[in-house]
Amino acid sequence: MSQRITLLGATGSIGLQTLDVIALHPERYQVFALAAFTRWQALAELCLRHRPRYAVLRDPQAAAALRNHLAAIGSDTEVLEGERALEEVSESPETDVVVAGIVGAAGVRPTLAAVRAGKRVLLANKEALVVTGALFMQAVNDHGAELIPLDSEHNAIFQCLPQEGRSRQGVRRLLLTASGGPFRGYSAEALARVTVEQALKHPNWDMGPKISVDSATLMNKGLELIEASWLFSMDESQIDIVVHPQSVVHSMVEYEDGSVLAQMGTPDMRTPIACGLSWPQRIASGATSLDFLTLSALQFEAANLSLFPCLRLAREALRAGGSAGAVLNAANEIAVQAFLDGQLAFNGIPSCVEATLTHLPATGFTSLDEIMSVDEEARAYARQQVTSRGAQY
Ligand SMILES: NC(=O)c1ccc[n+]([C@@H]2O[C@H](COP(=O)([O-])OP(=O)(O)OC[C@H]3O[C@@H](n4cnc5c(N)ncnc54)[C@H](OP(=O)(O)O)[C@@H]3O)[C@@H](O)[C@H]2O)c1
Structure with missing residues (x-):
């Protein structure tokens, strides 16, 4: 039977890449609802291509424009509006999987609604977990939700941990890799003058503006540190950050016996998305194979906490x-x-x-x-x- 998907943040980078993977497997996945904030024209195009039962826009004016447009072209997608509607499509008995791809704390309520309805939740919206922490994980346990991280680092750790990512037996530490962002190696003087355009140009990943800036300040890694601690029940002292500019090793788990398991692949978010959709099976994602023969040397180095204090602030917040x-x-x-x-x-x-x-x-x-x-x-x-x-x- 095909899985019915609700996609929160459908018009964003995670949303569009999820739809790419879904389109490769029409026999496995059916789009139940597509949700976004204001960009109704972008959502209209996605509705025509993927024919969801519902399209949701948080902004009522944008929803009205989308409703008129879809009615004029005879689409049978129903348009809903407002924050509560985001929650309704996330907790609906007609959906099996919710992809949490909204950016920022705006994703907290709909993501929690999916968790409380016991769905399989594919979590890209790390901010939801950073904000609500113990409350979120308690809800996952209480309602039997299946939480699979989409962040490439956490998805890598999920894959490297035993028993579908749940057991910590014999785990010594987690190693979260970080690309270092566009300003790796910059001096303090150069960093003081960087522009928005430079910050938005990530060397390895094509992402939305907020996470791109977070990657440039290393706050993204700080948020991921907190996310990893909650997801995998690991103390802050057991999670290390390693800068790895090639973004080929997506993260690692070190065991007590000295074994280190790494998950590797080309830097392509469709890999963790496909993993989350099909787990524990494996399906094609559209990502190309990693060509070891043409790979340049892999580098690993420490993060510079004095130039990038966001990482220190996040560690302190996790401790607090x-x-x-x-x-x-x-x-x-x-x-x-x-x-x-x-x-x-x-x-x-x-x-x-x-x-x-x-x-x-x-x-x-x-x-x-x-x-x-x-x-x-x-x-x-x-x-x-x-x-x-x-x-x-
Ligand atoms: N992009 C990546 O490769 C990547 C990798 C790992 C993790 N993540 C995480 O995934 C999340 C999404 O990132 P992204 O890069 O896909 O962001 P993005 O490209 O900026 O897309 C954000 C999406 O969220 C929607 N949205 C924004 N504010 C909203 C609100 N108040 N209510 C409802 N919907 C809202 C946007 O709708 P409109 O288009 O209508 O504004 C858009 O669909 C973030 O938490 C990020 O940290 C992303």
Whole structure:
């Protein structure tokens, strides 16, 4: 029987690559719902090609435009709108798999709705897990959801761990690889002058703007460190970061006996996406084979924490626990957007995040509403930092 897929963030980089993989296997997968934020024309094209039962836009005006357009061309896709509709298609009994490909904390509620409905959840939206942490993992356990990470690093670790990624028996440490981003090897002076255009040009991956900037500051690796700790129940001290510029070794697991298992492949997100869709089976993803005979030497080096303080801030937030992940993430989302909008220099991103973490020390939380109100508070403070001190950073 074919699997029915809800795709959150359908118009984004993860969304489009998921649809590429799905299109290779029409007998296995059927698109149930496609969801996005405002870009209704892009979603309209996807609706024509993949004929979902529902198209969801969070923005009501964009949804109205899509509804009119699809009605005019006789499409039978029904258009829904608003945040609650994102949750409804994620928890619907008519869907089997939810791909969480929304960027940022905006993905928290629909991703949790899928988890609470016990779906197979393919998690690209690392921010959802960083913000909600223990609450998210508790919901996975309570509702029997099947959580498979799509981040190439976490998907690699998932594949290298025994028993479908669940057992920690004999595991000594996890090694998360990092490309180092576009500014690896830059001096402090050069880093102070980098432009948005340079930050968006990742050497190995073609991704959305927010994660591209996160890769440039190394905050992406920091978020991944927190994500890995929650996903695999590993203490922060058991997760090391290794810069590996070729992005061929996607991550590694070291065992007590000294064995190191690595997952390798060309840098192509369709590989972890296909793995998540078909696990424990394997299907074609469209990715090309890794050609070992033409590979250049593989390099591994330490990350420079003084030039890229976001990684240190994330490690500290993970150690602090509680609300610190949400504060880190919220401040980072605001700072990255301010950088993209030309209101903050590149080095202002870690400064803004650090100031917000200092202002809002970690507290415990027991509900989603509680942590989302911390998220709001952190955003407000980070915005204030950008306005009042943005020019000094
Ligand atoms: N791209 C990668 O290779 C990659 C790799 C690993 C992990 N990830 C993670 O995957 C997630 C998505 O990344 P991406 O690169 O695919 O981002 P992206 O290209 O910017 O796409 C973001 C998607 O989310 C939708 N969206 C944004 N804000 C929303 C909101 N408030 N409500 C509903 N939908 C919203 C966008 O819709 P509109 O188009 O309408 O704005 C778009 O479909 C991120 O968490 C990222 O860290 C990405």
